[in-house]
Amino acid sequence: MRLILLGPPGAGKGTQAARLVEKFKIPQLSTGDMLRAAVKAGTPVGLQAKAVMDAGGLVSDEIVVGIISDRIEEKDAANGFILDGFPRTVAQAEALNALLARKHMELDAIVELKVDENALLSRIEKRAAETVAAGGTVRADDNPDAFKVRLEAYRVQTAPVSAYYASKGTLKTIDGMKPIDEVSKALDAVLAN
Numbered sequence: 001m002r003l004i005l006l007g008p009p010g011a012g013k014g015t016q017a018a019r020l021v022e023k024f025k026i027p028q029l030s031t032g033d034m035l036r037a038a039v040k041a042g043t044p045v046g047l048q049a050k051a052v053m054d055a056g057g058l059v060s061d062e063i064v065v066g067i068i069s070d071r072i073e074e075k076d077a078a079n080g081f082i083l084d085g086f087p088r089t090v091a092q093a094e095a096l097n098a099l100l101a102r103k104h105m106e107l108d109a110i111v112e113l114k115v116d117e118n119a120l121l122s123r124i125e126k127r128a129a130e131t132v133a134a135g136g137t138v139r140a141d142d143n144p145d146a147f148k149v150r151l152e153a154y155r156v157q158t159a160p161v162s163a164y165y166a167s168k169g170t171l172k173t174i175d176g177m178k179p180i181d182e183v184s185k186a187l188d189a190v191l192a193n
Contacts, residue, residue, distance in 0.1 A: 001026055001191065004087070006162055009150045010120040010127070011176045012183060016113070017082050019184055020191075028121035029071055031064055038067045041139040045070060050109035059067070065095045072103070089157055090164045109191055110165045111181065113176030121147060163165060 001024045005013045017028045036082045038046030039053070039071035045066040049059050064086065072081055087093040100106060128138045174186045 001082075001109075002100075002107045003191070004083045004107060004110045004165075005113065006158070006165075006171075007109065007176055008115060008120060008154045008159075009147060010124045011113040011115045012180065013113060015178065015180055016183060016187055017084055020187070024080060026082060027076050028082045028084050029068070029077070029085045029086075031068070031086045034067045034071050035059060035064070038070065043067075043070060049122070061089070061092050061095055064092070065099055066097070069099055069103070072105070087161055090160050093161050093164050107170070109172060109189055110170050111172045111174060111187060112162050112165075114173050115176040117151060119177060120151065131135055149187065 001021070003020065005017055007013050011159050020026070021028050032120065035046075035049050035053075039050045040046070045063060049063050049067065052063065068083075083096075087096050121144060125144065128143065131138050137161065160170060172190045174183060174190060176183055178186070
């Protein structure tokens, strides 16, 4: 199962990805985690990324795609993977398509969790309150002001990725506002087709 989960911050991608990881025994691939691991491992692409990051720059799409290329070749991804946080732009989506074509791989599904953006703020506030109540530390980006910035960045950069996949007829959408178990059932149904 090779899958991309799309949706704005707070849509429930992480929650659903964790369930899919367990169900399919495939890794959830976060570009941030992959970058840090490649830098730590000192891979050729990791060294390129480190040089850019040490200089205070943003890692290019070419480097990120290189890291993904290396990562999906690892043993734990042999049966598939869930891409989390990638692609963030149409250019990245196109680069991913080219990468997968070179590797003779195809995506099984591209699923967007559709949500009411107005309801997301209250969802984030609730998540922060539950984290505090459980004795945890609230993520820095789970406060209302930071969330609004993340949401705007999503609208500008990443929302066009959904339109890109929709134009190709490959995007499936699920109502992400339903209870978690109902979203999981809808996702299972989409993935079964």
